Amino acid sequence: MNDFPVPLVGIFGGTFDPVHYGHLRIAEEIAELAGLREIRFVPAGIPRLRRSPEASLEHRVEMVRLAIEGNSRFILDEREVIRGGVSYSVDTLRELRQELGKDVVFCLVTGADAFMRLAEWHRWRELFELCHFIIAARPGHLLSTGSRASPGALPQELEAECRDRWISSAESLKYVSGGLIFTAQTTLLDISATAIRARVASGKSIRYLVPEDTRDYITANDLYRE
Secondary structure: OOOOOOOEEEEEEEOOOOOOHHHHHHHHHHHHHHOOOEEEEEEOOEOOOOOOOOOOHHHHHHHHHHHHOOOOOEEEOOHHHHHOOEOOHHHHHHHHHHHHOOOOEEEEEEEHHHHOOHHHOOOHHHHHHHOEEEEEEOOOOOOOOOOOOOOOOOOHHHHHHHOOOEEOOHHHHHHOOOOOEEEEEOOOOOOOHHHHHHHHHOOOOOEOOEOHHHHHHHHHOOOOOO
16 A cells, blocks of 8 residues: 555557557546556557457557557557567566556556456466556446446456455555556447458448548558458
8 A cells, every 4th residue: 555646557458450449539538537647558469368460560569659649648568569479468567567666556458348358367366466457348338337346247266356356436546556446437439440350351441430540551551451
């Protein structure tokens, strides 16, 4: 427990294949809601629990770079791409702790569906020692109740680990070094990278689904074409 508030740094990982307005809006609202000093977009190298991305590492990194340009709170963090191999959040957080020291507190931003699979993550229990969790949950989702999970919403092993970690106010995150869970009610746009790739493959417009610079990059590099 800290006697005074410590700056919060958000960690937002994903394949970003491609990054889109849904990602950006979640990051913007969570940064504002939780008072994050910054939020780091961390493109995954090789994801462990989902299919391999269609775009290359280099393309995905560049699309994120273009998408977040101009937002002073958004930072591109390429460490998982540089590290190579399968990406593990626990390794990323340990590296960041070594680099930034104990003067900041990390908040891992994740969707509700991804959080429900947390017990499948590599060395997942260690994550509670390294960071807080901020869950972006749409209204009506099983994890949208704020200060607790709905009964039976989580797998038994995960529910037992999380039972005393739920908080109702993001302000509490600044006073503890890790281990808390906050559910953020954000505007979750019904946009998916899968649908975007399908539209590109069929020659349909993706305008207003991704930032213009990212859209131009996809077109210029002929990404996601059949």
